[in-house]
Amino acid sequence: MNALFQPFQSAELSATVTVVEQALVVRMTGTADLRVTDTVEKLLTTVHQQATADHVGEVKVDLRGLEFMNSSCFKSFVTWISQVQELAESAQYRIMFFSNPAILWQRRSLNALSCFAAHLITIDSTSN
């Protein structure tokens, strides 16, 4: 497992980007709010750059430990996904979100992302 992004750790949020068996894995736990908007944006920019450079087929995003995400951080995901949409079709990669069914905002917010880019996004809310 290689860390691509200097792991971010604050009182509210911890975030990592790693390569696991040739797949990019983003993991966020805690709370993503106004204080970490820039960090989330940088993290997703790094992920996109790495995913396009390595021609990965899929990025996994594990939000199962994310208690809350505000609209500014949510918008960073929207921007990231729109960047993937703008790639040539052959260069686009899929994004799989792992969500926690017990954290109820995740279902609604990830459903909104899925409506925004249905062809790119898969949501797995079964594994824990």
Place this chain on the structure above:
Amino acid sequence: MPFNRRRGSLRKDDDLGFCELSFQRRPELVSIVRRFVSDFYDRTLADPDASSRVALATHELLENAVKYARDGQAKVRIEVSVQGRSAHIRIRTHNRAAPEDAEYIRRTISEMRLSSDPNLYYLDVIRRNARRTEGSGLGLARIHAEAEMDVSVKCGAKGAVTVIAETDVQLSEAAVTARGVA
């Protein structure tokens, strides 16, 4: 309650079912407030989905109120009026905003209220704001769609802005039993 008297105050009245907090610019308090009101909603509504929706709305409204308060002061008031087996929840945030910010909120909410489908409107706002660099532009639409709440605004003198999000929720059996309502 664990709030510094110089920074904030807290009032709670279980009989009337409301709580009100006011504090100066401290973004870290927003998440603390969200957790506090989540507990408040959990105990009042005994409905995890409703609690989650209104907690999300509270966070978004309060974060905006704090972020755009010209004097750094924001206030949130949460009212829960129970009638039989349903409850009306009203969240009000109040601040003093710059004229352009007050106008943006007024215009956004006006546009949102003209839309017949909150989810389609939300998706449209997501598309429009995907490459926006200043602010998300999503918070109010998120409240309307994800939290399923009506949103309105009152703009007063000297930049006073009160944003109101409200909804009716059916009380769960557990909540009805706890309140002793027939």
